[in-house]
Amino acid sequence: QQQVKQSPQSLIVQKGGIPIINCAYENTAFDYFPWYQQFPGKGPALLIAIRPDVSEKKEGRFTISFNKSAKQFSLHIMDSQPGDSATYFCAASPKAAGNKLTFGGGTRVLVKP
Amino acid sequence: DAGITQSPRYKITETGRQVTLMCHQTWSHSYMFWYRQDLGHGLRLIYYSAAADITDKGEVPDGYVVSRSKTENFPLTLESATRSQTSVYFCASSPERRGGRRNEQFFGPGTRLTVL
Numbered sequence: 001q002q003q004v005k006q007s008p009q010s011l012i013v014q015k016g017g018i019p020i021i022n023c024a025y026e027n028t029a030f031d032y033f034p035w036y037q038q039f040p041g042k043g044p045a046l047l048i049a050i051r052p053d054v055s056e057k058k059e060g061r062f063t064i065s066f067n068k069s070a071k072q073f074s075l076h077i078m079d080s081q082p083g084d085s086a087t088y089f090c091a092a093s094p095k096a097a098g099n100k101l102t103f104g105g106g107t108r109v110l111v112k113p
Numbered sequence: 114d115a116g117i118t119q120s121p122r123y124k125i126t127e128t129g130r131q132v133t134l135m136c137h138q139t140w141s142h143s144y145m146f147w148y149r150q151d152l153g154h155g156l157r158l159i160y161y162s163a164a165a166d167i168t169d170k171g172e173v174p175d176g177y178v179v180s181r182s183k184t185e186n187f188p189l190t191l192e193s194a195t196r197s198q199t200s201v202y203f204c205a206s207s208p209e210r211r212g213g214r215r216n217e218q219f220f221g222p223g224t225r226l227t228v229l
Contacts, residue, residue, distance in 0.1 A: 032215045043203050043220030098163055099144045099207040099216055105155040
């Protein structure tokens with residue numbers, strides 16, 4: 001049973017486009033939602049994170065939108081660049097779980113020049 | 114060098130053999146984690162540890178054993194490897210939470226394991 005569902009599995013955009021990755025969750029105990037970025041041959045690294053008390057968070061060209069009532073959150077990459085080509089994972093964690101995370105299935109993003 | 118390292122980076126073994134994947138971190142982080150990454154499944158937690166001598170099962174623990182006698186090391190052992198355990202394995206560490214603030218997980222470079 002996948003507690004965090006991520007879509008799409010892959011995405012191709014032209015440079016300057018805005019890839020959007022969506023995640024949905026069911027566990028209402030989740031209260032921390034990070035996104036990790038993984039380049040080929042490397043381990044994932046934290047990109048940006050949000051808590052459910054805010055609806056949007058921006059860091060540079062990366063924006064998380066959060067809809068608590070729908071139990072959905074999404075990542076937007078503004079003005080995407082070829083260097084943004086990577087696999088992106090959403091994740092979620094409940095308050096009582098220490099630092100344990102439940103990850104989505106991942107989205108492979110390719111930004112064409 | 115400071116950081117989190119995994120060894121070996123690549124391993125080919127045969128069905129039924131015992132394999133141990135090593136993970137070492139130099140930050141003295143309390144938490145350590147083992148994940149496997151498979152296409153379409155993302156990162157699935159195998160085992161985690163909140164401190165030395167404290168370990169707990171994750172989502173997919175069957176066929177794996179862990180130990181943590183020292184804070185900096187968290188080896189993962191496949192007692193009798195099966196083809197379904199062919200995967201990329203990632204170790205991660207995270208500092209202890211303080212004041213309710215969540216701490217990010219820092220991932221190693223991964224070990225690509227092939228079971229023939």
